[in-house]
Amino acid sequence: MNSRSGWRFTLPGLAWLLLWGGVPLLIVVAYSLMERSIYGGVERGFTLDAYAQLLDPLYLGIIARTLLLSLIATLGCLLIGFPMAYVIARSGRWRRWLLLLVVLPFWTSFLVRTYAMIFLLRDTGLINSTLMSLGIIDAPLDLLYTPGAVLAGLIYGFLPFAILPIYASLEKLDPTLLEAAEMLGARPATRFWRVTLPLAMPGVVAGGLLVLIPALGSFLTPDLLGGAKTTLLGNLIQNQFTTGRDWPFGAAASVLLLVGTFIALVWHLKRSDAEGESA
Amino acid sequence: MASPPLVRFHSVSKRFGSHTAVDALSLEIGRGEFFSLLGPSGCGKTTTLRLLAGLEVPDAGEILIDGKPVQGLPPWERPLSMVFQSYALFPHMSVAENVAFGLEQRKRPKGEIADRVQKALVQVRLAPETFAARAPAQLSGGQRQRVALARALVVEPTILLLDEPLGALDLQLRKEMQLELRALNRELGITFVYVTHDQEEALTLSDRIAVMDQAKVAQVGTPAEIYEGPRTEFVARFVGEVNILEVKGKKVAIRPEWMDLFRPGEVPSGESSLEGTVQSVVYLGETLHVHVAIDGGETLKVALRNEGQLTNPITWKRGDRAAVAWRPDDIQELAP
Numbered sequence: 312m313n314s315r316s317g318w319r320f321t322l323p324g325l326a327w328l329l330l331w332g333g334v335p336l337l338i339v340v341a342y343s344l345m346e347r348s349i350y351g352g353v354e355r356g357f358t359l360d361a362y363a364q365l366l367d368p369l370y371l372g373i374i375a376r377t378l379l380l381s382l383i384a385t386l387g388c389l390l391i392g393f394p395m396a397y398v399i400a401r402s403g404r405w406r407r408w409l410l411l412l413v414v415l416p417f418w419t420s421f422l423v424r425t426y427a428m429i430f431l432l433r434d435t436g437l438i439n440s441t442l443m444s445l446g447i448i449d450a451p452l453d454l455l456y457t458p459g460a461v462l463a464g465l466i467y468g469f470l471p472f473a474i475l476p477i478y479a480s481l482e483k484l485d486p487t488l489l490e491a492a493e494m495l496g497a498r499p500a501t502r503f504w505r506v507t508l509p510l511a512m513p514g515v516v517a518g519g520l521l522v523l524i525p526a527l528g529s530f531l532t533p534d535l536l537g538g539a540k541t542t543l544l545g546n547l548i549q550n551q552f553t554t555g556r557d558w559p560f561g562a563a564a565s566v567l568l569l570v571g572t573f574i575a576l577v578w579h580l581k582r583s584d585a586e587g588e589s590a
Numbered sequence: 591m592a593s594p595p596l597v598r599f600h601s602v603s604k605r606f607g608s609h610t611a612v613d614a615l616s617l618e619i620g621r622g623e624f625f626s627l628l629g630p631s632g633c634g635k636t637t638t639l640r641l642l643a644g645l646e647v648p649d650a651g652e653i654l655i656d657g658k659p660v661q662g663l664p665p666w667e668r669p670l671s672m673v674f675q676s677y678a679l680f681p682h683m684s685v686a687e688n689v690a691f692g693l694e695q696r697k698r699p700k701g702e703i704a705d706r707v708q709k710a711l712v713q714v715r716l717a718p719e720t721f722a723a724r725a726p727a728q729l730s731g732g733q734r735q736r737v738a739l740a741r742a743l744v745v746e747p748t749i750l751l752l753d754e755p756l757g758a759l760d761l762q763l764r765k766e767m768q769l770e771l772r773a774l775n776r777e778l779g780i781t782f783v784y785v786t787h788d789q790e791e792a793l794t795l796s797d798r799i800a801v802m803d804q805a806k807v808a809q810v811g812t813p814a815e816i817y818e819g820p821r822t823e824f825v826a827r828f829v830g831e832v833n834i835l836e837v838k839g840k841k842v843a844i845r846p847e848w849m850d851l852f853r854p855g856e857v858p859s860g861e862s863s864l865e866g867t868v869q870s871v872v873y874l875g876e877t878l879h880v881h882v883a884i885d886g887g888e889t890l891k892v893a894l895r896n897e898g899q900l901t902n903p904i905t906w907k908r909g910d911r912a913a914v915a916w917r918p919d920d921i922q923e924l925a926p
Contacts, residue, residue: 490645491678495745496666496695505691509682 392473456538480514602651
């Protein structure tokens with residue numbers, strides 16, 4: 312099969328994506344430019360009010376908080392995920408079982424797992440009751456409904472997305488390169504910084520984006536673990552379409568999120584293009 | 591080897607699980623020697639090299655470099671560098687960065703590094719202005735091989751370890767690199783320890799060869815000693831073509847080119863012979879191999895010089911009766 316006739320086989324997929332991805336996207340963009348209707352929904356007209364509203368300090372704060380928490384969660388996933396991926400890539404015949412353990416959480420619903428974290432973190436939860444029964448603390452710590460809880464939830468939920476691409480790039484790393492570096496005088500730390508990490512970088516970047524993008528749009532985790540105090544962009548959007556009944560504003564926030572994500576992806580593609588050329 | 595040996599293996603063993611890779615191996619390598627470890631895959635030659643490099647730790651025995659035990663010394667504290675079979679060039683670094691790596695680890699000043707990288711590239715015949723900035727992926731196999739060599743030589747090792755460095759190259763390039771390696775060994779006075787499974791390569795390049803078989807050294811000697819005086823059937827068969835015969839109850843080896851073929855009854859006096867029937871004549875270019883089925887026994891190979899099959903063809907053909915003859919001096923007695 313040559314590549315000219317091959318494209319025909321992508322038609323079903325393309326149609327599917329256009330119908331369920333492209334059309335709703337256009338609707339969201341259109342809504343963001345329309346007038347708000349009092350009972351939810353939108354009315355005809357063209358206005359940039361929804362976008363102007365995003366500049367309100369209240370919402371700028373939410374955007375900044377979303378960015379900050381997402382970036383910290385991404386960094387956390389990479390810092391925890393890299394050593395795990397490293398160990399898995401070097402675990403020989405255990406490798407497949409360890410990979411299975413990494414994806415095991417996906418076998419249950421994300422919602423259920425997030426609820427499980429509530430049971431761990433709440434005042435009468437496992438962590439507080441254990442610490443109290445050991446006499447380490449007298450009163451329960453405020454764990455639940457804090458930015459820390461949201462962060463823990465995000466890192467927990469997205470960690471596999473960081474581990475898998477890093478693992479993939481470490482697994483491809485030829486161990487002879489490390490031996491060559493060793494023969495040339497590189498100590499373990501130097502071998503890591505000058506050989507392992509640069510060669511694992513594509514996996515680190517891909518893993519980072521795979522965490523950052525869903526973290527930016529997350530609403531379930533901040534909703535359940537953050538309470539009202541830690542509203543993120545995802546919650547804001549959800550609220551506008553439900554109780555807030557401001558669809559244009561919700562749509563505008565969605566578009567903002569989309570553009571942000573898009574910029575991150577374009578940066579990534581440009582970067583890997585440049586790498587492909589030099590390699 | 592007049593001077594004391596530069597490298598000494600004293601009864602060195604290495605096991606991987608239940609598999610013994612190197613078994614009580616003892617060896618001496620002289621200063622400046624081109625020393626080859628020759629053997630089939632799995633004979634322990636690469637493990638022996640890696641033990642010397644410090645990439646593997648022996649389970650028993652002692653390795654000395656320059657008279658000093660190197661037990662517990664990491665690779666970088668041994669005066670050696672290595673060229674890997676796969677070249678192991680760092681794919682994310684340019685040619686110049688690859689070559690500079692070892693000097694950077696040795697904390698040499700920047701100017702000196704640039705100078706020495708330049709010189710090392712010239713030494714392996716890569717024009718720095720063309721190749722220094724290239725990535726390994728932009729090089730041919732032969733060029734990568736040269737970069738790997740430059741990277742190993744630039745740190746001025748006392749011993750250069752080479753693990754089947756020419757295995758991935760085509761024949762023409764391999765011959766060319768063989769000559770260059772030999773020349774580098776002579777010019778630089780660096781001791782080369784060369785792992786190969788290619789007997790012809792070992793014979794061409796080496797001052798001395800250790801033929802390895804099943805984790806042990808089967809025989810050490812100069813190429814002539816190995817080829818002309820193999821002590822075991824394994825060595826005789828692994829290096830070159832050979833006929834193994836039983837003469838007066840003893841197993842002996844004789845090379846096909848040291849035998850001759852006569853009509854029955856025409857064997858010169860003083861030569862031993864066996865009679866049989868010609869089975870096939872194989873054209874090999876430089877020589878022709880005549881396979882003769884000895885009556886009631888094995889098949890012997892006799893190599894006859896090719897004096898031109900178009901102008902002066904040999905007369906032997908399948909079915910001819912023939913006597914395979916040899917001078918008694920030319921047979922080599924083998925260990926039972």
